[in-house]
Amino acid sequence: MEVCAASSARVSKSDASSRCEIRGCVAGKTAHGANDAPGGRVLSTRVLPCAAVQIETVSRNLALGIVLAAELCAGMAQAQSAPGGGPDINTLALDWSRGQYRAPMVCEFEAGPQRVVRRVLIAPAPREIPLQDRIEFPDPEAPGVKRCFSELGSDEPFVAGGVAITLRERSRPDTASHDFEQALRREHGFEFEVLSGRLKLGKFGAPEEPPKEVDFSHGKAKLHLVEPGSDAAKLLSEFHNLPGFTLELISPDGAQLVFHLVRVSER
Numbered sequence: 001m002e003v004c005a006a007s008s009a010r011v012s013k014s015d016a017s018s019r020c021e022i023r024g025c026v027a028g029k030t031a032h033g034a035n036d037a038p039g040g041r042v043l044s045t046r047v048l049p050c051a052a053v054q055i056e057t058v059s060r061n062l063a064l065g066i067v068l069a070a071e072l073c074a075g076m077a078q079a080q081s082a083p084g085g086g087p088d089i090n091t092l093a094l095d096w097s098r099g100q101y102r103a104p105m106v107c108e109f110e111a112g113p114q115r116v117v118r119r120v121l122i123a124p125a126p127r128e129i130p131l132q133d134r135i136e137f138p139d140p141e142a143p144g145v146k147r148c149f150s151e152l153g154s155d156e157p158f159v160a161g162g163v164a165i166t167l168r169e170r171s172r173p174d175t176a177s178h179d180f181e182q183a184l185r186r187e188h189g190f191e192f193e194v195l196s197g198r199l200k201l202g203k204f205g206a207p208e209e210p211p212k213e214v215d216f217s218h219g220k221a222k223l224h225l226v227e228p229g230s231d232a233a234k235l236l237s238e239f240h241n242l243p244g245f246t247l248e249l250i251s252p253d254g255a256q257l258v259f260h261l262v263r264v265s266e267r
Helices: 028-032 064-079 089-097 176-187 231-236
Strands: 099-109 112-124 133-137 147-149 157-166 189-203 212-215 220-225 244-250 256-265
Touching: 089 157, 089 176, 089 189, 112 256, 133 189, 176 189, 189 244, 231 244, 231 256
Parallel strands: none
Antiparallel strands: 099 112, 099 147, 099 256, 112 133, 133 157, 157 189, 189 212, 189 220, 220 244, 244 256
């Protein structure tokens, strides 16, 4: 987890003016990885140095159709090197989903509430058949946190671990690009199958309730661009120039996780 505000910032659920902007915040001494709380106690939550964030995405105020085209071209260029000839729609969809993501939320510490971002990584799984990606939740710990919540009002769960995903659809190599583009324009994303993986789910700031491990194998993973004007789009609007996504994970027994994300790097 990364703190996305200066050490002197104090935020509340209603204080929209204090929202962190990745390109504009000043991390000060917290950029070295510690946030000094009153009384000299150090919060070991990792701090997000603004200069370290690589913004490799579209320009401000581009229409959704241009965003889709840019993502499509990036996926096609990478997928051309796939073994066994031209890429199929599974290859293109998996490549499109890859990147480093951040999910904003607010956590309460002794020093007061802080805006933080949950790290989410989607990366190719090495040498696996069928072709697949892994969704990882690294650095879930937040020492000293009392609770975390979304500015949309819901509590944010503790999540650790990873799952492997794939797309079972197949298309001919000569139509894959067209099929991919049409699916992306129609659905604004893809629904993947979870091949395997367990996630530890729990509550922040509740040591008396240890996380429970939930098997997501044979469940679903949905990744879609946020709809303009939606609550998710408003939540993510503070992160200028970064495309917004909604990631939904559903286990076979009905456990459901929803994250509103920005992609800070395509790799």
